[in-house]
Amino acid sequence: MTIDETLVERFLGFGGRQADEITRLKIREVSARLEKSCHPRWTGTRLPLRFENGFPCIEDRLIESRGLARNLDGCEEVILFAATIGPECDRLIQRAEAVSMSDAAICQAAGAAMIECFADEVNEQLRKEAEDNGQSLRPRFSPGYGDLPLDLQKYFSLVLDMPKTIGVRLNDSLLMVPSKSITAFIGIAPRETEENREIKAGCALCEAKDTCTYRRETS
Amino acid sequence: MRKPLMERIGKERLFFDGGSGTILQARGLKPGEHPDLWNLSHPEEVIALNRAYYEAGSHIVNTNTFGTSRFHFPDQVEEIVLAAVANAKKARELAGREEDAYVALDIGPSGKLLEPMGDLAFEDAVEAFAEVVRAGAKAGADLVMIETMNDTLEAKAAVLAAKENCDLPVFLTMTFDESGQLLTGGSCECAAVMMEGLGVDGFGLNCSLGPRQMAKIAKRLSEIVTVPLLVNPNAGLPRTNRLGQTVFDVGPEEFASCMREIADCGASALGGCCGTTPDHIRVLIDSLNDVPFIPCRNKKRTLVSGTSVIQEIGDIPKVIGERINPTGKKRLQQALREEDYSYILSQAIAQEEAGADILDVNVGLPGIDEPRIMRTSVLRLQGVTSLPLQLDSSDPEALEAGMRIYNGKPMINSVSAKEETIRAVMPLVKKYGGVLVGLCLDEEGIPETAEGRLKCAEKIYKAAEEYGLSKEDIVIDGLAMTVSSSPDSAKITLETIRRIHGEYRGNTILGVSNISFGLPMRERINAAFFAMALQNGLSAAIINPNNEMMMSSFRSSLALLEKDENFEKYIQSCSNDQPSAPAMKSETVFSLKEAVERGMKEAASQAAKKELAEKEPLEVINTCIVPALDAVGQGFEKKTIYLPQLLMAAEAAKAAFEEVKAKMSGTVRETRGRMILATVKGDIHDIGKNIVKVMLENYGYEVLDLGRNVDPEVIADTAVKEGIRLVGLSALMTTTVKAMEETIVLLRKTCPDTKIVVGGAVLTKEYAEKIGADRYAKDAMETVRYADEVFGGKA
Known part of the structure; x- marks a missing residue:
C-alpha cells in the first residue's frame, strides 16, 4: 500500500500548501520506511441495525448519538470496522524522538496518514462488495467523533475481539495501542435510499469545521 | 499410580483437549455470559465438557478458567478456581482416567x-x-497451562507467577499470525527463545490459525525449541456466517490429517482450540497411532533475543556495542545522574546503525540508585531498539531489576569463578533466562597463564551445570589485559580463546580495547588484536561499533575467515563508506543565522565554531542564534513556516548551542526560568509535549520533563519541591482531560501561585478555562510566548 504524501503534509499543518523541499524529501523517506515495515490489518463484522426513538440500536445496544443517527439514517445494516498499521510505527516514532523531533513529527503524521489510507483502501473493497448487492456504504463514523461516545471502543473491542484479531488493545483511558488504529461504524443502505439523500459527511458534519487546521479542502 | 507428567512429556506423544466455548453454548451458555461462572452455577455441564475430552483420550484437560482473574472477578478468583479444578477432577474420575490423565490449570x-x-x-x-x-x-x-498469550511481557508475568507460586510444570502456548509473528510484534522464534530462558516446561502455539497454517510455524519452532513443542490449532480459520456467528469449517478427519504433518516435525503434545470437539481429538489420536514419536532433543544453540531480533552466538562472531557504560565517559555520567534517557537512547541508536548486534548496558555510578536506573533504562531502550541487550553490572540487585522486566533473553555480564559471584548470579540466570558471561578469574585474582584461566572456565562450566544452566548459556571471557604492563598478556588471552573454542567447544567473548591501555594510537593495537582474536575463534567482542577501524577490522576478518558468505557484508559496508554523491554537499557556506533558519544541523554547528573563534559565546547567542530562532518562531506564527521546519531550525539551534557549551566548558547560559512539562495520567501520547519541550529549551528555559501517564500527585509534589512557577500539561483525549482537571485542582491546592498552561488535540480555549487552566496554548510557540509572559513578569 502507498501513503498519500499530501495527506501527511496536511497532518503536519501545511493546510492546503505544498511543503518545502527538505520536508518533502523526509516525508518520502519516512513513508517508504513505514510502507516497508508496517503490516496493516483489519477486521469487521456486519450486523443488523434498527432505530429506537430516533437513535441507532445494534444488538440491543442503543447508541444515543445524534451524529451517528444522522450518519446511519436509512441504513438497515452496519459494519463494525477496525484497522491498524501495527506496533512498528509507534516504535519508529519513539526511536526518532530520541534523535530528532522533526523526524518524529513527520513519522507521526505519516503513520496517521497510513492508517487513513489503509482504511480507505479496505473501505473501497467493501463499497464494491456492497454495490454488487445493490447497496451503498456511508462514510466511516468513529467513536470520539462529534457526540459519539468514546466509551464505544470497549464494544468494538469485545465484538471484534480486537486484541486477538488485529492486535489492538485499549488502556483504561480508551486509547488504542498501537496508536495508529481506527474503529468505525460503516452504515449499509439500500441504494434507492441513497438517491434522494443529501449526504453530509466528514468535515462538513464536524463542529470544528471552521477552525480546524486539518480540515480537508473538499469533503 | 499416575506417573508425574514431566516423566512423560517429550518422551511419548500426549494429547490436549479441544474447544470449550461452542460446546458450552450448545449446552445453554448465553452470549455475553461468563463461562467461568458456570463452574459454580452449572458444575454438571462443566464436568460433562471435561469428561467428554477425557473419554475421547485427552491426557491433559484444561479447567474452565480461561478468563478467571481479579480483573473480571475481583472477589471470586479462588472460589472459581477451586470449583473448576474440582470439576475437572470429577470428570477425570467419571471417565476412568485417574491413572493416566492430568488436570491443567x-x-x-x-x-x-x-x-x-x-x-x-x-x-x-x-x-x-x-x-x-x-x-x-x-x-x-x-500443571499450569498458560495459553493464547500474544504479548511476550504479559506471558513472562504469567510464567514468573507460576514459577514463584507453585512447583507444578508450566506449559505456555502463544498465538501467532500466519507469518509466525505475534500481533504485538516479534517472531515465534523470539518468543520461544525468551520463554525457554524463563524455564517453561513446554512451549508452543494455539488459537487463531487452523492446523494447515500452523504446520509451517510448528516446523520453524521445532528447529529452535529444546523443550517439548505443544500445538493446539483451531478447527480452521474462523469465518462469520450469515447470522453473524463465528464458525469453523475443518472437520475431525481433515483436522487429523493436517496434524500428521505437525506430529512429523516433532511436536510432543497435540490438541485443539476454538471449534474443535471431542470428536476431533478422538480421530486425531486414532490417526496418529502409526506415526512414530520424535523425542525432544537439545538443539545446543546459544541464542539471545531482543523484542524482535535474535542473535546466535557461535560460528559467526557478534559485535557488542560498549558505549552505554559510564566508565571514563563524562557526558554519559551526566546523563545518568540527570536521568536524561534520551541521551542514552541516542547512544543505542547510533551503535545499532553502526552495525552492533547486541548492546551492552552498564549504568553503574557511585551514588545512584542502580537497580531503578537499570530497570528504567531497559524499558526505555527496548522501546527504541529491537536488538538484544547485555545487562552489565557488578550489583546482583541491579541485574535482577533489569532481568525481571527485560522483554527477551538477555546476555548477562557477568559471573566469575569466585564462589560469591556464582552464588549471587547463577540462580538469577536460571530463573530469568540469559546467556551468561563468565570471567576467567577467581579468588586468587586473574591467572597469569592460559592454563590457569581454563581452570577458572572449567569451574564456571561445572557450577553452571550444578545450577541447571546448559553449557550453551555460558560465554567465557578470556580477559584482555593491558599489554603495556605485561608484554605476554595478549598471547595468554589468545591462547585462552583458542583453547576454549577448540578443546571445550565453548563460546568466548572479549572486551577488546583493554589491551591497548597506556599506548598511543590505541585503535591500531585494538584493531590488530581484534583480528587475531577472531582468528583464534572469538565468538563475541565488546567494542565501540562507531569506530571505523574496529568495524573494518571486524568485517575484513569475517571475509577472510569464510564467515561472510559471498563477502556480502563486507561489500555492503564498503559501499556505505563511499563518499556520498556531491549533490547535497553544496559549496555554499552559510552564516550561523542562515543555517539555523534553514534547519541545517551540520552547517549550524560548523558556523557556530567559526563564530566562536572570533566572538564571545554570549555574543554568538545574542547576535546569531536567538535572532534566527525569533525569525523562525515569528514565521511559524504568521504561517509562512510550518512545524517540521520549526523543529529542524530548533535542532540546528541545539547543535549550535552544543558548540557554545563546549566553548564555555560546561557553564550553561543563564536559564530564563524552570518549568514542568507532563502528559497527564492515562495518556500515553506525548509527542506534542516533547515538541513543546524542544522549543522551550531553545528559548533558554529549563524543562523538568516528568514524561507521560503522570500521576497528579507526582506533578504537584515536584512543583512544590522544586518551587516551580509554571506547569505545562498535555492531554490527547476527552477521557484524559479529566485527569488534567484533577491535576489542576491538586496544583491549585498545593501551590496556588503556580501558573498552568495546557494543550492537546481535544482542548480549546473555552475547555481550558472550564477546567481551570490559566492559559490554553495551541502550539509550541504559544507555550514559549506564555512562558515569556510568566517569567518576564507580565502574567
Missing part, C-alpha cells in the same frame, strides 16, 4: 495492557496471575 491473557503502553504495572500483572496459580495449586491441579 488454564490461564488466559488478563485482557489488560501492560505498562508502559497500558495501565497495568508488571508486578501487578504477576500478582494477578499468582492469585490464580495459588488457588489452582491448592486445589490440586497437575
Whole structure:
C-alpha cells in the first residue's frame, strides 16, 4: 500500500500548501520506511441495525448519538470496522524522538496518514462488495467523533475481539495501542435510499469545521 | 499410580483437549455470559465438557478458567478456581482416567495492557496471575497451562507467577499470525527463545490459525525449541456466517490429517482450540497411532533475543556495542545522574546503525540508585531498539531489576569463578533466562597463564551445570589485559580463546580495547588484536561499533575467515563508506543565522565554531542564534513556516548551542526560568509535549520533563519541591482531560501561585478555562510566548 504524501503534509499543518523541499524529501523517506515495515490489518463484522426513538440500536445496544443517527439514517445494516498499521510505527516514532523531533513529527503524521489510507483502501473493497448487492456504504463514523461516545471502543473491542484479531488493545483511558488504529461504524443502505439523500459527511458534519487546521479542502 | 507428567512429556506423544466455548453454548451458555461462572452455577455441564475430552483420550484437560482473574472477578478468583479444578477432577474420575490423565490449570491473557503502553504495572500483572496459580495449586491441579498469550511481557508475568507460586510444570502456548509473528510484534522464534530462558516446561502455539497454517510455524519452532513443542490449532480459520456467528469449517478427519504433518516435525503434545470437539481429538489420536514419536532433543544453540531480533552466538562472531557504560565517559555520567534517557537512547541508536548486534548496558555510578536506573533504562531502550541487550553490572540487585522486566533473553555480564559471584548470579540466570558471561578469574585474582584461566572456565562450566544452566548459556571471557604492563598478556588471552573454542567447544567473548591501555594510537593495537582474536575463534567482542577501524577490522576478518558468505557484508559496508554523491554537499557556506533558519544541523554547528573563534559565546547567542530562532518562531506564527521546519531550525539551534557549551566548558547560559512539562495520567501520547519541550529549551528555559501517564500527585509534589512557577500539561483525549482537571485542582491546592498552561488535540480555549487552566496554548510557540509572559513578569 502507498501513503498519500499530501495527506501527511496536511497532518503536519501545511493546510492546503505544498511543503518545502527538505520536508518533502523526509516525508518520502519516512513513508517508504513505514510502507516497508508496517503490516496493516483489519477486521469487521456486519450486523443488523434498527432505530429506537430516533437513535441507532445494534444488538440491543442503543447508541444515543445524534451524529451517528444522522450518519446511519436509512441504513438497515452496519459494519463494525477496525484497522491498524501495527506496533512498528509507534516504535519508529519513539526511536526518532530520541534523535530528532522533526523526524518524529513527520513519522507521526505519516503513520496517521497510513492508517487513513489503509482504511480507505479496505473501505473501497467493501463499497464494491456492497454495490454488487445493490447497496451503498456511508462514510466511516468513529467513536470520539462529534457526540459519539468514546466509551464505544470497549464494544468494538469485545465484538471484534480486537486484541486477538488485529492486535489492538485499549488502556483504561480508551486509547488504542498501537496508536495508529481506527474503529468505525460503516452504515449499509439500500441504494434507492441513497438517491434522494443529501449526504453530509466528514468535515462538513464536524463542529470544528471552521477552525480546524486539518480540515480537508473538499469533503 | 499416575506417573508425574514431566516423566512423560517429550518422551511419548500426549494429547490436549479441544474447544470449550461452542460446546458450552450448545449446552445453554448465553452470549455475553461468563463461562467461568458456570463452574459454580452449572458444575454438571462443566464436568460433562471435561469428561467428554477425557473419554475421547485427552491426557491433559484444561479447567474452565480461561478468563478467571481479579480483573473480571475481583472477589471470586479462588472460589472459581477451586470449583473448576474440582470439576475437572470429577470428570477425570467419571471417565476412568485417574491413572493416566492430568488436570491443567488454564490461564488466559488478563485482557489488560501492560505498562508502559497500558495501565497495568508488571508486578501487578504477576500478582494477578499468582492469585490464580495459588488457588489452582491448592486445589490440586497437575500443571499450569498458560495459553493464547500474544504479548511476550504479559506471558513472562504469567510464567514468573507460576514459577514463584507453585512447583507444578508450566506449559505456555502463544498465538501467532500466519507469518509466525505475534500481533504485538516479534517472531515465534523470539518468543520461544525468551520463554525457554524463563524455564517453561513446554512451549508452543494455539488459537487463531487452523492446523494447515500452523504446520509451517510448528516446523520453524521445532528447529529452535529444546523443550517439548505443544500445538493446539483451531478447527480452521474462523469465518462469520450469515447470522453473524463465528464458525469453523475443518472437520475431525481433515483436522487429523493436517496434524500428521505437525506430529512429523516433532511436536510432543497435540490438541485443539476454538471449534474443535471431542470428536476431533478422538480421530486425531486414532490417526496418529502409526506415526512414530520424535523425542525432544537439545538443539545446543546459544541464542539471545531482543523484542524482535535474535542473535546466535557461535560460528559467526557478534559485535557488542560498549558505549552505554559510564566508565571514563563524562557526558554519559551526566546523563545518568540527570536521568536524561534520551541521551542514552541516542547512544543505542547510533551503535545499532553502526552495525552492533547486541548492546551492552552498564549504568553503574557511585551514588545512584542502580537497580531503578537499570530497570528504567531497559524499558526505555527496548522501546527504541529491537536488538538484544547485555545487562552489565557488578550489583546482583541491579541485574535482577533489569532481568525481571527485560522483554527477551538477555546476555548477562557477568559471573566469575569466585564462589560469591556464582552464588549471587547463577540462580538469577536460571530463573530469568540469559546467556551468561563468565570471567576467567577467581579468588586468587586473574591467572597469569592460559592454563590457569581454563581452570577458572572449567569451574564456571561445572557450577553452571550444578545450577541447571546448559553449557550453551555460558560465554567465557578470556580477559584482555593491558599489554603495556605485561608484554605476554595478549598471547595468554589468545591462547585462552583458542583453547576454549577448540578443546571445550565453548563460546568466548572479549572486551577488546583493554589491551591497548597506556599506548598511543590505541585503535591500531585494538584493531590488530581484534583480528587475531577472531582468528583464534572469538565468538563475541565488546567494542565501540562507531569506530571505523574496529568495524573494518571486524568485517575484513569475517571475509577472510569464510564467515561472510559471498563477502556480502563486507561489500555492503564498503559501499556505505563511499563518499556520498556531491549533490547535497553544496559549496555554499552559510552564516550561523542562515543555517539555523534553514534547519541545517551540520552547517549550524560548523558556523557556530567559526563564530566562536572570533566572538564571545554570549555574543554568538545574542547576535546569531536567538535572532534566527525569533525569525523562525515569528514565521511559524504568521504561517509562512510550518512545524517540521520549526523543529529542524530548533535542532540546528541545539547543535549550535552544543558548540557554545563546549566553548564555555560546561557553564550553561543563564536559564530564563524552570518549568514542568507532563502528559497527564492515562495518556500515553506525548509527542506534542516533547515538541513543546524542544522549543522551550531553545528559548533558554529549563524543562523538568516528568514524561507521560503522570500521576497528579507526582506533578504537584515536584512543583512544590522544586518551587516551580509554571506547569505545562498535555492531554490527547476527552477521557484524559479529566485527569488534567484533577491535576489542576491538586496544583491549585498545593501551590496556588503556580501558573498552568495546557494543550492537546481535544482542548480549546473555552475547555481550558472550564477546567481551570490559566492559559490554553495551541502550539509550541504559544507555550514559549506564555512562558515569556510568566517569567518576564507580565502574567
